[in-house]
Amino acid sequence: MSSRGLIALMGRPLPISFFDRDTRIVARELLGCIIVRDEVQVRVVETEAYFPGDSANHAFKGKTPRNAPMWGPPGCLYVYLCYGIHTLLNLVTEASGRPAAVLIRAGEVVAGHDAVSRRRGGRLDLIGPGKVGQALAMDTGWSGRPIGDGLSVVRGPAPAAIRAAPRVGIDAADPADVAALWRYISQD
DNA sequence: GCCAGGATCGTCT
Protein backbone atom coordinates (compact mmCIF):
# COMPACT_ATOMS: atom_id res chain seq x y z
CA MET A 1 0.00 0.00 0.00
CA SER A 2 1.23 3.53 -0.70
CA SER A 3 2.08 5.83 2.20
CA ARG A 4 -0.73 8.08 1.04
CA GLY A 5 -3.10 5.15 1.31
CA LEU A 6 -1.90 4.35 4.82
CA ILE A 7 -2.43 7.92 5.92
CA ALA A 8 -5.92 7.87 4.52
CA LEU A 9 -6.69 4.80 6.62
CA MET A 10 -5.20 6.24 9.80
CA GLY A 11 -7.70 6.55 12.61
CA ARG A 12 -10.20 4.23 10.97
CA PRO A 13 -11.34 0.99 12.61
CA LEU A 14 -9.52 -2.05 11.36
CA PRO A 15 -11.77 -4.15 9.11
CA ILE A 16 -12.40 -7.81 9.92
CA SER A 17 -10.30 -8.70 6.89
CA PHE A 18 -7.29 -7.22 8.69
CA PHE A 19 -7.47 -10.10 11.19
CA ASP A 20 -8.28 -12.78 8.64
CA ARG A 21 -4.62 -13.31 7.73
CA ASP A 22 -1.52 -15.08 8.98
CA THR A 23 -1.27 -14.30 12.71
CA ARG A 24 2.37 -13.24 12.50
CA ILE A 25 1.54 -10.62 9.88
CA VAL A 26 -1.36 -9.34 11.95
CA ALA A 27 0.84 -9.22 15.06
CA ARG A 28 3.39 -7.04 13.26
CA GLU A 29 0.83 -4.74 11.70
CA LEU A 30 -0.99 -4.23 14.98
CA LEU A 31 2.05 -2.33 16.27
CA GLY A 32 1.16 1.35 16.30
CA CYS A 33 -2.57 0.71 16.19
CA ILE A 34 -4.77 2.25 18.88
CA ILE A 35 -7.07 0.23 21.15
CA VAL A 36 -10.05 2.35 22.14
CA ARG A 37 -12.20 1.59 25.18
CA ASP A 38 -14.41 4.48 26.27
CA GLU A 39 -12.14 7.43 26.97
CA VAL A 40 -9.02 5.30 27.19
CA GLN A 41 -6.80 4.89 24.15
CA VAL A 42 -3.74 2.66 24.15
CA ARG A 43 -1.17 2.46 21.38
CA VAL A 44 0.08 -1.09 20.82
CA VAL A 45 3.86 -1.37 21.13
CA GLU A 46 4.41 -5.09 21.69
CA THR A 47 2.57 -8.21 20.54
CA GLU A 48 2.98 -11.97 20.44
CA ALA A 49 1.58 -14.37 17.84
CA TYR A 50 -0.06 -17.68 18.76
CA PHE A 51 -1.34 -19.72 15.85
CA PRO A 52 -2.37 -23.24 14.79
CA GLY A 53 0.29 -25.90 15.31
CA ASP A 54 2.17 -23.73 17.80
CA SER A 55 2.83 -25.73 20.97
CA ALA A 56 2.74 -22.58 23.13
CA ASN A 57 -0.78 -21.80 21.97
CA HIS A 58 -3.50 -22.31 24.60
CA ALA A 59 -5.48 -24.04 21.88
CA PHE A 60 -2.72 -26.52 21.04
CA LYS A 61 -4.18 -29.30 23.18
CA GLY A 62 -7.69 -28.84 21.92
CA LYS A 63 -10.81 -26.79 22.33
CA THR A 64 -12.07 -25.97 25.83
CA PRO A 65 -14.72 -23.51 27.01
CA ARG A 66 -11.99 -21.05 27.90
CA ASN A 67 -10.13 -21.02 24.59
CA ALA A 68 -13.16 -21.51 22.35
CA PRO A 69 -13.07 -17.91 21.08
CA MET A 70 -9.73 -18.66 19.42
CA TRP A 71 -11.56 -20.99 17.05
CA GLY A 72 -14.15 -18.37 16.31
CA PRO A 73 -14.24 -15.76 13.59
CA PRO A 74 -11.36 -13.28 13.27
CA GLY A 75 -11.74 -9.88 14.83
CA CYS A 76 -13.04 -11.08 18.19
CA LEU A 77 -11.53 -10.79 21.66
CA TYR A 78 -10.02 -13.62 23.63
CA VAL A 79 -9.60 -12.59 27.26
CA TYR A 80 -8.44 -14.95 29.95
CA LEU A 81 -7.26 -14.87 33.53
CA CYS A 82 -3.59 -15.56 34.16
CA TYR A 83 -2.22 -16.55 37.58
CA GLY A 84 -5.63 -15.85 39.01
CA ILE A 85 -4.96 -12.12 38.93
CA HIS A 86 -4.24 -10.74 35.50
CA THR A 87 -6.55 -10.46 32.53
CA LEU A 88 -4.71 -10.82 29.24
CA LEU A 89 -6.15 -9.36 26.06
CA ASN A 90 -5.84 -11.20 22.76
CA LEU A 91 -7.27 -10.42 19.32
CA VAL A 92 -8.47 -13.47 17.41
CA THR A 93 -6.99 -13.93 13.96
CA GLU A 94 -7.27 -16.26 10.94
CA ALA A 95 -10.36 -17.94 9.61
CA SER A 96 -12.93 -19.70 11.79
CA GLY A 97 -11.75 -23.18 12.71
CA ARG A 98 -8.11 -22.09 12.88
CA PRO A 99 -7.30 -21.30 16.53
CA ALA A 100 -5.06 -18.25 16.56
CA ALA A 101 -4.69 -14.91 18.31
CA VAL A 102 -2.38 -12.01 18.98
CA LEU A 103 -1.54 -11.23 22.60
CA ILE A 104 -1.21 -7.52 23.37
CA ARG A 105 1.91 -7.48 25.52
CA ALA A 106 2.51 -3.77 25.98
CA GLY A 107 1.14 -0.37 25.10
CA GLU A 108 1.36 3.37 25.64
CA VAL A 109 -1.49 5.44 26.99
CA VAL A 110 -2.39 8.10 24.42
CA ALA A 111 -5.70 9.21 25.95
CA GLY A 112 -7.62 8.66 29.17
CA HIS A 113 -4.59 9.02 31.42
CA ASP A 114 -6.77 9.77 34.43
CA ALA A 115 -8.81 6.59 34.08
CA VAL A 116 -5.70 4.47 33.57
CA SER A 117 -4.01 6.10 36.53
CA ARG A 118 -7.02 5.27 38.73
CA ARG A 119 -7.07 1.65 37.60
CA ARG A 120 -3.30 1.27 37.85
CA GLY A 121 -2.75 2.89 41.23
CA GLY A 122 -1.13 5.99 39.79
CA ARG A 123 1.00 4.21 37.24
CA LEU A 124 0.82 4.77 33.51
CA ASP A 125 3.42 2.31 32.22
CA LEU A 126 1.85 -0.55 30.29
CA ILE A 127 4.83 -2.83 29.79
CA GLY A 128 3.35 -6.28 30.38
CA PRO A 129 0.11 -7.86 29.21
CA GLY A 130 -1.52 -7.84 32.64
CA LYS A 131 -1.07 -4.08 32.82
CA VAL A 132 -2.67 -3.60 29.41
CA GLY A 133 -5.67 -5.62 30.52
CA GLN A 134 -5.94 -3.59 33.70
CA ALA A 135 -5.65 -0.25 31.89
CA LEU A 136 -8.48 -1.27 29.55
CA ALA A 137 -10.53 -2.72 32.43
CA MET A 138 -10.79 -6.10 30.75
CA ASP A 139 -12.32 -9.13 32.40
CA THR A 140 -13.14 -12.58 31.11
CA GLY A 141 -16.68 -11.48 30.31
CA TRP A 142 -15.22 -9.76 27.26
CA SER A 143 -13.91 -13.00 25.85
CA GLY A 144 -15.61 -13.92 22.58
CA ARG A 145 -17.07 -10.47 21.95
CA PRO A 146 -16.46 -8.96 18.53
CA ILE A 147 -14.20 -5.96 18.17
CA GLY A 148 -16.31 -2.83 17.85
CA ASP A 149 -18.66 -3.86 20.65
CA GLY A 150 -17.35 -1.65 23.44
CA LEU A 151 -13.73 -1.97 22.42
CA SER A 152 -12.35 -1.06 19.03
CA VAL A 153 -9.00 -0.98 17.30
CA VAL A 154 -8.10 1.78 14.90
CA ARG A 155 -5.15 2.24 12.62
CA GLY A 156 -2.36 4.39 13.98
CA PRO A 157 1.12 5.41 12.89
CA ALA A 158 3.30 2.43 12.07
CA PRO A 159 6.50 2.18 14.11
CA ALA A 160 9.78 3.28 12.52
CA ALA A 161 11.08 -0.27 12.88
CA ILE A 162 10.03 -3.61 14.35
CA ARG A 163 12.19 -5.94 16.38
CA ALA A 164 11.37 -9.65 16.61
CA ALA A 165 12.22 -11.68 19.72
CA PRO A 166 11.31 -14.95 21.45
CA ARG A 167 8.05 -14.95 23.34
CA VAL A 168 7.95 -14.49 27.09
CA GLY A 169 6.87 -16.83 29.84
CA ILE A 170 5.97 -19.81 27.71
CA ASP A 171 6.89 -23.39 28.48
CA ALA A 172 6.11 -25.10 25.23
CA ALA A 173 6.75 -28.77 24.63
CA ASP A 174 8.62 -27.92 21.44
CA PRO A 175 11.86 -25.96 22.04
CA ALA A 176 11.67 -24.64 18.49
CA ASP A 177 8.43 -22.89 19.36
CA VAL A 178 9.99 -21.42 22.50
CA ALA A 179 12.92 -20.03 20.52
CA ALA A 180 10.88 -18.77 17.59
CA LEU A 181 10.85 -15.01 17.06
CA TRP A 182 7.11 -14.51 17.31
CA ARG A 183 7.16 -11.51 19.62
CA TYR A 184 7.17 -8.14 17.93
CA ILE A 185 8.34 -4.92 19.52
CA SER A 186 7.90 -1.40 18.23
CA GLN A 187 11.17 0.50 17.76
CA ASP A 188 10.50 4.22 17.60
C1' DG B 1 19.61 -2.27 40.81
C1' DC B 2 18.61 -7.13 41.29
C1' DC B 3 16.27 -11.15 42.80
C1' DA B 4 13.14 -14.15 45.37
C1' DG B 5 8.73 -14.95 46.78
C1' DG B 6 3.88 -14.23 47.41
C1' DA B 7 -0.61 -13.02 45.57
C1' DT B 8 -4.94 -15.42 43.88
C1' DC B 9 -8.44 -18.23 41.13
C1' DG B 10 -10.37 -20.23 36.91
C1' DT B 11 -9.38 -24.07 34.23
C1' DC B 12 -8.20 -28.58 33.22
C1' DT B 13 -6.44 -33.33 34.70
Place this chain on the structure above:
DNA sequence: GACGATCCTGGCG
Protein backbone atom coordinates in the same frame (compact mmCIF):
# COMPACT_ATOMS: atom_id res chain seq x y z
C1' DG C 1 -5.34 -30.65 43.28
C1' DA C 2 -1.79 -28.45 40.43
C1' DC C 3 -0.60 -24.83 37.66
C1' DG C 4 -0.35 -20.69 34.58
C1' DA C 5 1.26 -16.27 27.74
C1' DT C 6 2.17 -12.10 35.41
C1' DC C 7 2.98 -8.22 38.62
C1' DC C 8 4.42 -6.10 42.75
C1' DT C 9 6.86 -5.71 46.99
C1' DG C 10 10.46 -6.10 50.12
C1' DG C 11 15.05 -7.44 51.33
C1' DC C 12 19.63 -7.15 50.25
C1' DG C 13 23.95 -5.19 48.48
